[in-house]
Amino acid sequence: MCGIVGYVGPKKAAPILLDGLRRLEYRGYDSAGLAVHDGREIEVVRAAGKLENLANALEQRPLCGSTGLGHTRWATHGRPSEQNAHPHAAGDVAVVHNGIIENYLELKHELQASGVRFASDTDTEIVAHLIHRALEQGAPNLFGAMRQALGRLRGAYALAAISRREPDRLVIAKNASPLVVGVGEGETLCGSDIPALLGSTRNMLFLEDGEMAELTASGVRIETVEGKPVERAPRRIDWSAVQAEKGGYKHFMLKEIFEQPRAVEDTLRGRINLDEGDVVEAELGLDAQAARSIERVVLVACGTSHHAALVGRYWIEQLARVAAHTELASEVRYRDPVFGPKDLVVAVSQSGETADTLAAVKAAREGGARVLAIANVLDSAIPRASHGSLYTHAGPEIGVASTKCFTTQLVALLLLAVHLGRRRGALDAERGREILQALLELPNELRWTLARKADIHQVARHWHNAPHMLFLGRGLGYPIALEGALKLKEISYSHAEGYAAGEMKHGPIALIDENMPVVVVMPRDRQYEKTLSNLQEVRARDGQVIAVVTEGDAEAKKLAQWVLELPKMPELTQPVAAVVPLQLLAYYIADLKGTDVDQPRNLAKTVTVE
Ligand code: F6R
Numbered sequence: 190m191c192g193i194v195g196y197v198g199p200k201k202a203a204p205i206l207l208d209g210l211r212r213l214e215y216r217g218y219d220s221a222g223l224a225v226h227d228g229r230e231i232e233v234v235r236a237a238g239k240l241e242n243l244a245n246a247l248e249q250r251p252l253c254g255s256t257g258l259g260h261t262r263w264a265t266h267g268r269p270s271e272q273n274a275h276p277h278a279a280g281d282v283a284v285v286h287n288g289i290i291e292n293y294l295e296l297k298h299e300l301q302a303s304g305v306r307f308a309s310d311t312d313t314e315i316v317a318h319l320i321h322r323a324l325e326q327g328a329p330n331l332f333g334a335m336r337q338a339l340g341r342l343r344g345a346y347a348l349a350a351i352s353r354r355e356p357d358r359l360v361i362a363k364n365a366s367p368l369v370v371g372v373g374e375g376e377t378l379c380g381s382d383i384p385a386l387l388g389s390t391r392n393m394l395f396l397e398d399g400e401m402a403e404l405t406a407s408g409v410r411i412e413t414v415e416g417k418p419v420e421r422a423p424r425r426i427d428w429s430a431v432q433a434e435k436g437g438y439k440h441f442m443l444k445e446i447f448e449q450p451r452a453v454e455d456t457l458r459g460r461i462n463l464d465e466g467d468v469v470e471a472e473l474g475l476d477a478q479a480a481r482s483i484e485r486v487v488l489v490a491c492g493t494s495h496h497a498a499l500v501g502r503y504w505i506e507q508l509a510r511v512a513a514h515t516e517l518a519s520e521v522r523y524r525d526p527v528f529g530p531k532d533l534v535v536a537v538s539q540s541g542e543t544a545d546t547l548a549a550v551k552a553a554r555e556g557g558a559r560v561l562a563i564a565n566v567l568d569s570a571i572p573r574a575s576h577g578s579l580y581t582h583a584g585p586e587i588g589v590a591s592t593k594c595f596t597t598q599l600v601a602l603l604l605l606a607v608h609l610g611r612r613r614g615a616l617d618a619e620r621g622r623e624i625l626q627a628l629l630e631l632p633n634e635l636r637w638t639l640a641r642k643a644d645i646h647q648v649a650r651h652w653h654n655a656p657h658m659l660f661l662g663r664g665l666g667y668p669i670a671l672e673g674a675l676k677l678k679e680i681s682y683s684h685a686e687g688y689a690a691g692e693m694k695h696g697p698i699a700l701i702d703e704n705m706p707v708v709v710v711m712p713r714d715r716q717y718e719k720t721l722s723n724l725q726e727v728r729a730r731d732g733q734v735i736a737v738v739t740e741g742d743a744e745a746k747k748l749a750q751w752v753l754e755l756p757k758m759p760e761l762t763q764p765v766a767a768v769v770p771l772q773l774l775a776y777y778i779a780d781l782k783g784t785d786v787d788q789p790r791n792l793a794k795t796v797t798v799e
Contacts, residue, residue, distance in 0.1 A: 191275070191287040192216060192261035193368070194385045195349045195359045198376025198406045203252040206259030209378070209385040210240055215434050216382075217585035218261035219269030219567075223247070224276035224283035225257035226356045231283050235274035256356055258349050260285040263585055264567035266293065267310030277314040279305075280321035281353035282331070286313035287381050288345035288366035289582060291459035294471075296341060316342065320350055331360045332403050339364075339401065339414050344458060347381055362401035362414070365454070370394050370402060370409050372423045377404040383426055384433040392423040440786045442588030442680070446772050447639055450632035452593040453765070455582035456600045457628055466621030468608040473561060474577040475533075480612030483533045486513040487558075489521055489549040490537035491796070493591040493675060494598060498537045499668035500764050501602030507761075508616050508624070509609035518549040528556025535605065536562045539586065539594035540795040541569025550574045563601045565594050579605060588787045589794050590679045592772050595672065596635075599765045603628060627759040631766070637756040638769045645770050648735050648751045649777030652706050658683060659697060660771070661690040661727075662710035663720045665764045669710050673771030680789050681779035690716075690723040701732040708774070709749070710767050713739040714760045724748055737770055 194209030196202045202225050210221055221243045222235030232252050236242035240261070260275035266289070267273040276283040290296070293312035300318050301307070307314055319338035320331070328334035331352040345365035351358075361368055361379050371378035371386035371393050379402075380386045386393060394409070396402060400419060402411040411419040428437060438444035462469050486505050488498035498515045505513040516526075518536070522545055528534065534553035538546045541564035550571055553560050562575035565583050572578035581597035607624055610616030616624075652658070658677060662670030671687035678685045688697050690709070701707065707727045711720040721744065727734055728748055736742075736749035739757055746752050753770040755763065779786050 191263050191381065192218060192385060193285050193287055193347060193349055193379065193381040194259040195257070195361065195379040195404065196376065197256045197357065197359050197404050198373065200255055200376065201253065202255050202257035203247060205389060206257055207240070207244060207247070208388045209380060210259045210261050212384040212387060212430065213261055213382060214240060215587065217587070218263050220271060220274035221259070221261045222274045222276055223252060223257055223259045224278065224351060225252035225254040226351055226353065227252065227254035228356060231278065231351060231353050233276055233278055233283060235271050235276070237269060237271045237274065256351055256359065258283060258285045258351055258359070265289055265580070265582060266312045268568035273309045273311050275313055277309060277311060277317045279314065279317035281324065282317050282320045282350055284313060284317040284320065284348060284350045286316060287347040289455060289458050290315060290342055290346065291344035292342070316348060324352070331355050331358065332401070335360045335362055335401060336414060336416070345455060349379055357405055359404040360401065361396065361404065363396040364398050368396045370396065370404065370423070372409060375406055377406060377409055379404060382433070383428065384430055387430055387433060391426050393426050394421050394423040439780065440588065440776070442590055442592060442786050443776055445586055445588050445593045446769070446776065448584070449593045449596050449769065450635040452583040452597050453600050453635060454632045455584070456597040458582065460604055461625045461629065463622055463625055466618035466625065467611045468604045468625070470579060470604065470608055472578050472580070473605070473608065475608065475612060477612045479559065480609055481614070482531060483511055484531035486511055486533045486535060487528070487553070488513065488515045488535045488537060489518045489546060489553070490515070491518050491543055491545050493595050493672060494537040494539060496668045496672040496675065497595055497598035497602060498535070499671070500599055500665060501535070501537070501606065503665055504603050504606035504761070505609060508606040509613050510615040511609070511613065516549065518543065519545040522548040522552055526552055526556070528553045528558040530557040532556070532558035534558045534560045536560060536571050536575060537598055537602070538562070538571050539565045539581070539591055539598065541566040541571040542795050542797050543571070544797050547571055547574060561605070563598055563605070565597070589789055589792045590676055596765050596768065600628065600631070603761070624761060627762045630758065631762055634756045634758050634762070634766050635769060638766050641754060641770070642773055644753055645773040646777050648753065649774055649781055653778045653781040655704070655706050656684060657700070657705060658685045659700065659705060659707045660685060660687040660710070661693065661707060661720070661723060663690045663716035664714060665760070666710035666712065666714070666716065666720065666767060669764050669767045669771065670708070672768055673708060673710070673775070676772055676775035677778060679792060680775055680786050681782050681784055682790070683778065690720050693723055693726060698726065698730070701727055701730040703731040703733065706733045706735060708735045708737065708771065710737045711745065712737065712755050712763045712767055713742065714763060721745070737767055
């Protein structure tokens with residue numbers, strides 16, 4: 190999510206760090222900063238907004254010195270601002286961080302109780318204070334102090350730190366967030382991603398989870414957090430800068446599809462209390478009294494986010510036992526909608542800036558409703574206009590067609606449904622626990638599904654020239670069918686329609702003949718038998734069926750010409766996995782047709798116009 194660069198060597202660090210950050214700029218960020226050791230002190234310069242602002246600040250306050258850290262921030266804790274930008278300093282130490290510290294509140298309270306005053310709202314500053322405290326309490330050096338601090342952290346991190354007392358080294362550590370070391374001629378670098386280092390070296394090694402390292406101009410020393418030495422030789426990375434940005438994938442969209450297990454993990458991180466079968470979510474601001482007073486939930490959104498809202502509606506009705514509706518924000522804003530104080534309005538938006546959704550939020554607030562935002566961009570307009578927010582932690586999404594933002598919106602909506610269900614007394618701890626356990630299993634189920642990409646590619650090869658494609662689904666599968674059709678039309682420009690399978694006989698069945706490919710989303714769920722009959726209706730009219738089914742579905746295999754499998758998994762979380770083959774199908778078809786997958790014609794990532 191955030192970008193990290195570190196340098197130690199004979200050259201002036203600041204220009205190298207800034208160059209590294211520029212090479213990470215494509216990923217998006219909201220603020221940036223550098224910390225450089227000038228031989229006596231650590232100087233920190235930070236700026237909100239674009240790197241240009243940081244470059245201007247550096248002109249005013251040039252940083253001398255040849256050991257330093259740089260960072261571009263994508264906010265997760267604390268709004269985007271100069272004060273929250275990294276590096277964060279405490280005592281003699283400066284730290285940059287990528288990831289999410291799960292137990293940051295607990296640690297923050299502990300540090301505050303011992304007299305620490307915080308200068309930012311970030312989880313990262315806690316790490317700086319923990320390292321500083323370890324040094325004060327006798328840790329032998331920065332490496333030892335980092336090790337002690339790591340012992341207190343739960344969560345995902347790529348960390349890099351420098352200390353005033355040790356001007357010639359960086360200390361880094363990794364758990365669940367990537368960290369790369371670049372080994373140059375008489376200089377050593379680190380970065381969150383390969384592109385950050387390509388201006389200096391192509392000799393790189395990758396830290397593994399649970400490892401830490403000390404970087405000096407003459408090289409790198411790696412140990413596990415437990416203190417076991419690790420030998421690892423650098424290897425040469427021959428990727429071009431453009432390949433490196435995409436992590437070796439052909440397009441950002443493909444990279445983002447494959448990032449979904451990680452994005453889901455990050456969105457769940459720190460939010461699940463299995464003992465209580467409950468969701469820990471302070472930002473929502475919904476206590477039991479507020480939750481019980483809700484008589485109607487209205488989900489407002491556009492496009493892909495609207496499809497996530499449609500799934501959310503099922504979950505909220507089922508788990509929280511409250512009437513739930515969805516509205517296209519672009520429609521509701523032009524009606525004369527009736528909202529009232531007993532309504533909970535949930536605005537779903539990956540960008541958090543969509544003009545239509547923002548207008549719907551304003552209309553809901555004018556009517557006296559309580560508004561919650563589900564967004565991927567911290568402190569964007571929609572969360573700012575809402576009473577509470579639940580952020581997805583998908584990280585920056587560059588492909589215009591949304592993929593990982595959609596799956597993490599689903600995860601956030603299921604968390605919200607459990608949260609509401611528990612507060613309203615509609616869901617007991619046991620069932621809450623079962624659902625949360627199902628959510629925790631999702632990343633592996635997504636990996637399982639992604640590993641079957643060859644089957645999906647085969648279908649794409651067969652059908653990429655089809656002018657039309659129909660997508661059918663029932664229940665939780667219906668919004669997934671809509672999303673599959675939207676993905677296909679957005680990026681391949683093929684005509685696609687999503688339909689509720691039960692609506693087939695009311696019209697679309699007239700389209701079916703031997704030239705019509707029909708994707709049927711039919712994992713094993715309570716609707717299965719009915720959807721199977723729809724499949725039979727299509728086959729009886731010579732339609733060509735691509736069935737998205739649960740592993741081992743012999744019946745569907747007999748009937749459908751192509752079968753794309755999902756793992757055996759709980760019914761409630763199936764939609765999150767079921768969309769993955771459809772994302773890949775759209776991607777492969779578009780790629781075979783040679784369209785501009787990442788920037789499809791006529792589309793924008795953030796739609797701030799009506
Ligand atoms: C499609 C897509 C769009 C957005 C829609 C709303 O892949 O991304 O349909 O979902 O423009 O945008 P957000 O979610 O930013 O409100």
